Amino acid sequence: MLNEKRIARIDDLLSKKQPDLQVMLDNVHSSQNLSAIIRSADAVGVLDIYYSTKENESLRIHKTITQGAHRWTHRYRMHDDHKVAFLKEKKDQGFQVVVTHLEERSVSFRHIDYTKPTLLVMGNEKEGVSAEIVKLADEVIIIPMQGMVQSLNVSVATGLILYEAQRQREDAGRYDTSVLTHEKKEKIKAEWIYRDTIARKSKGQIPSEFKEEILGY
Template sequence: MLNEKRIDRIDDVLSKKQPDLQVMLDNVHSSQNLSAIIRSADAVGVLDIYYTSKADESLRIHKTITQGAHRWTHRYRMHDDKKAAFIKGKKAQGFQVVVTHLDERAVSFRHVDYTKPTLLVMGNEKDGVSADIVELADEVIIIPMLGMVQSLNVSVATGLILYEAQRQREDAGSYDTSVLSHEKKEEIKAEWIYRDTIVRKSKGRIMSEFNDEILDF
């Protein structure tokens, strides 16, 4: 059983989670990049991370990269041909879809209001965000580059954008009051306590690296 200090820590983290700030990865191929993004997402209070896969296979989680952050986020995998329907569903729920892409609509990532319910979509390492998803975007953003190289590693780029979102939300007081309902908070808390207890007893040896929930439509 966890001690009170650990349980208080879980309560505090849950009180700062931002369920209306979500990340979607459009066919990011590298499991190392996914793992780094999970770590950054957890650090700013993101709870839900989605990713698409043409191969319909889960990406491996690298615990040495996440440093346990994968245990405090929810990951969902969907097949590539489901992503447009997923995006439309998020828009119907009131999320603004913010996509990283270089085109004439693009503005600096700092010029978007991330205090709104936001789904941040990041593209894969080679081709970026697919054209059909860009067409569905409410905001298209870029990270200004002043050097010879005109792109950043996707995990670095995601971290920069998420910390701009964190800055805006902190200024707006979004972390001061828990957004999760009491029922949802208690549900996640019970799940986390159970998982944390198992990990501590096993020293992490029996935890699966492939525990993503599969989204179907």
């Protein structure tokens, strides 16, 4: 059983989670990049992380990269064929879909209001974000660059954008009061205490049923 200090830490963590700031990765290939993004997402209070793949396989989580952050976020995988339906559902729920992509309507990532319910979509390492997703974007953003190389590693780019979102939300006092309902918070807390207890007893190994959820449409 966890001690009171550990439980209080989980309570504090949940009070700062931002359920209306979410991340989706469009067919990201590198498990190292996914792991680094999970760590950055947890650092700014993201609760839900989604990723699509063309194969029916999960990406490996590198615990030396996440440093345990994967245990304090929810991870969902979907097949590539389902991502358009997923994005339309998010838009129906009131999320603005913010996509990283270079085109005529692109604006600096700093010009977006991330205090709104936001789903940030990042492209894969080779092709970027797919055209079908760009068509669904409410906002298209770029990270201004002054060097010869005109792109950043996807995990670095995600971290930069998420910390701009964190800055705006912190200025707006969004981390001062818990956004999660009491019922939702208690449900997640019970799951995390159970999972944390298992992880500690098994030296960090978590059963597969706790790793991620598979989305289907």
